[in-house]
Amino acid sequence: MQVHEAGLLGRTAKAAAPRLCQLASSRRMRQGTRLLEVYLEILQGRGAGTGWDLQGEITAARRCLEGVEAPVIFDVGANYGQWSGGLQSALGTRNGRYFLFEPQPACWPALARDQVPNQVIIPAAVSDVEGSATIFADAPGSGVASVHRRRDSYFGDMMAHQQRVPVTTIDREVERWEVERIDLLKLDIEGAEFQALRGAIDSLRNRKVMTIAFEFGSANVYSRTFFRDFWDLLSPLGYRLWRICPGGVLLPVQAYTEELEHFRGVSNYLASVKLA
Structure with a gap:
């Protein structure tokens, strides 16, 4: 019947x-x-990371740092320091170290006003090799500046402002600053997140990076990277993945499916060897 x-x-x-x-x-x-x-x-976190729920991203990040008295934070793509400032305020402690990576000179004065304690400003973009690159943006200090030539339908002229900047890698800065552990590596670099992870491969393999917060969305169209790339890199290294939903709710990504290749707007993810 x-x-x-x-x-x-x-x-x-x-x-x-x-x-x-x-x-x-x-x-x-x-x-x-x-x-x-x-x-x-x-509601499922797909495209929910377009900036309107920064507090939700901070709530999720704070959860990853529970029980850590003096966290070491790498904020890659710090822009004007909104995320780091919000996280430090949410943690309610002046302990820890914040490494703020930002290649755009227009952002440096705001970062230099010491929004967070014990901060180190690294004026460079981040990728898988050291050197230099051109960043493309609609204006100086743009929050969507990228090393990739973007032509998103909902942005303005992303070729309007171009600037040559130095490029470093996570592994290089870990060595340079003698960092033993990164409690939270945040990547918000408009399509270059996967390249940044490839430049952190030694730190990832040696379990120096506890948790990664990264974006995936429309910018990955221009970097030609897929969520499959993130999954294949991180899962074998023991990282479990979650998508950040509104309010900081975490939705586990238990297996790879093609539905994860979602390019509308931006989705935020956590990958952690700490969270269960």
């Missing part, structure tokens, strides 16, 4: 599809359906 009912439902749905397609193709229906679709995606 159940098999028969399922078959009947399937045939009915197939027969109704052409008419429903006409209705769904109307302009008003398309707009309403798309808004609902986007909202349901955001």
